[in-house]
Amino acid sequence: MTAAPESIAKTIAGELARRIVAMCYSDLPEQAIRWAKIGILDTVGVTLAGSVEDCVRIVASVEGIGAAQGSSLVFGTNRRVPALDAALINGTASHALDFDDVGESIGGHPSVPLVSAIMALGEQVDAGGKDAILAYVVGFETESRIARAVHPYHYDRGWHPTTTVGVFGTVAAAARILKLGEAETAMAFNLATSLAAGVKANFGTMTKPLHVGHSARSGVLAALLAKGGFTAGKRAFEHPQGYFNVFNGAGNYDAAKVFKHWADPLDIVEPGFGLKQYPCCGSTHPAIDAVLKLRCEQNINADDVTAIEVLTNPRRLPHTDKPEPRNGLEGKFSIQYVTLRALLDGRVVLSHFEDVAVRDPCIRKLLPLVRAGAHPEMPTDSKEQFAAEVVVTTRAGKKLSARVPHQICRGLANPMSREELWAKFEDCALRALAPAQARPLFEMLERLDGVVSVRDLTDAIAVRRDAFPRMERTKVG
Structure with a gap:
């Protein structure tokens, strides 16, 4: 590995590279390794579930995509492509079902920009499980710190930070897998x-998960091109017409936050x-x-x-x-639809997002009863970023309410049990894998730090059939 020249080292990209190249697996705390394994496990599961979705089949059917043989597995198949x-x-x-994890710092989904890139490159270079974990942690740290520098303005402006920021996490992860030096990184x-891209106007369409696919590919491409000697501007973050000023605008970011308390x-x-x-x-x-909560406590009919x-x-309303x-x-x-589903069925599951479920006449009849609005005690700049109150009015005129304070899904304060993790993973994996494959794969991912080669992991992920060759490819022109 080569150190960055002084002209690069004094730039944001150069300082990022220095810190990333210096990070070692032996320096990772136990909690970081534990949560990295959970994040990778969960993302593999939701990627398998998403692999059978139409948006993925369309992407894979475009002429030239996945046509050549390579070393990297396409989830949901037994094929390996570049x-x-x-x-x-x-x-x-990985993002087709919107079932992947959520991060407070990135203001989006931290794992999906990382895992598909780590798996794809990990197979290519025969990386080990510990290499994958380190790459994941390094990528997570990078995207999260850059996100702190650009939020909340970046999110409110309409960018999709999972990809407009996550692409840099992918670059960091790819650089570690490829063992790039400081200058290359x-x-x-x-x-x-x-290559950063993605706008929230496309939420609720196939383009949102494509954001993640494009971002993962772009991060891998950037790392591979840099390894081959490709060039770019040396100050592409801080330049007057660089990333921060173009995506956020002058005065709407704080670049110092990228390195403030880095990894501490x-x-x-x-x-x-x-x-x-x-x-x-x-x-x-x-x-x-x-x-x-309301349904359980009040036994609502x-x-x-x-x-x-x-x-x-x-802040939650423009896209929901x-x-x-x-x-x-x-x-x-649709916050209206999911709230109604939860009230009617007592749960919200994958089958509720089939087209036929959303178009159910019973649902269509009741949807006008649901109104969404801003909570007067939850201003945009409050700590209650992910919080809600639901008020139900009965025929007798009685108002029943329940409030949930700020909580981003099931994280450090309220983690999923191993049994809950397995239940979600099994439900996801069985959309693509045979029943006999799911449990061994789950257990292998749990002990990822002991896996000798990522190829062993993807061998366990590969299905015993292949749908994509039967797809009619979409030709250009």
Whole structure:
């Protein structure tokens, strides 16, 4: 590995590179390793579940994508393709169901920009389980610290930080897997500023998971190009027409936050991330929890309800206030739909986001009863970023309410048990794998730090069939 020249070392990309190259597995605290394994395990599960979705099949059917043989597994198949194609397809699959974890610092989904890239490159270079864990932690730290520098303005402006920031986590993870030096890593970061993309206007469509596939592929591409000697500007973050000023605008970011308290503690340890219990947008989860709490405590009969009011932080509403979802994808981003589903069924599960479920006549009849709005005690700048209150009005005119305080899914304060992790993983994995494959894979992921080769892991993930060759490829022109 080569050190960065002085001209690069004094830049943001150069300082990121220096810190990333210096991080070692032996320096990782036990909690970081534990949560990295959980994050990778959960992401593998949701990627398998997403691998059978239409958006993934369409991406994989485009002529030229996945057509060549390579070393990297396409989840949901037994095929191996070039790493760039695997990162694109698997990255899209990982976010197809919006069932992946949520991070407070990134303001999005921290694991999906990382795992598909780590797996794809890990197979290519025959990385070990500890290499994968280190790459994940390094990537998590990088994307989280850059996110702190640009939020909340970046999110409110309409960018999708999972990818517009997550791409830099991918670069960091890829650089570690490829064992790049400081100069190469810095160049990969600078290059990636031109590859960052994703706007919230496309939430609730197939394009949102494509954001992740594109981001994962872009991060891998940046690292591979830098390894080959490709060049980019040396100050692509801080330049007047660089990443910070273009994406946020002058005065709307604090670049110093990238390095403030770097790895002290690691962001994966504090504040960490939360696992999703429900396969829909994390911004809707507090409302689901509130209505489930109300349902349990008050024994509410849906036939006795005349109105449902969902009050939450106004920052949650631009992408979830969808009173009339038309299909399963839009249902994932409709706080009205998921609240009603939770009230009616006492749970929110994958089958609720099939198109037929969203179009159920009973649901369509009751959706007008649900109104969403900003909670007067949860201003945009409050600590109650992920919180909600649900107020149900009965036919007798009685108002029943339940409130859930700030909580991002199931994280450090309220972790999933091993049994709950397995239940979610099994439900996801069995959408693509044979029943006999799921449990051994789960246990292998639990002991990832003892896995000699990522190839052993992907051998366990590979299915015994292959759907994609039967797909009619979409030709260009």
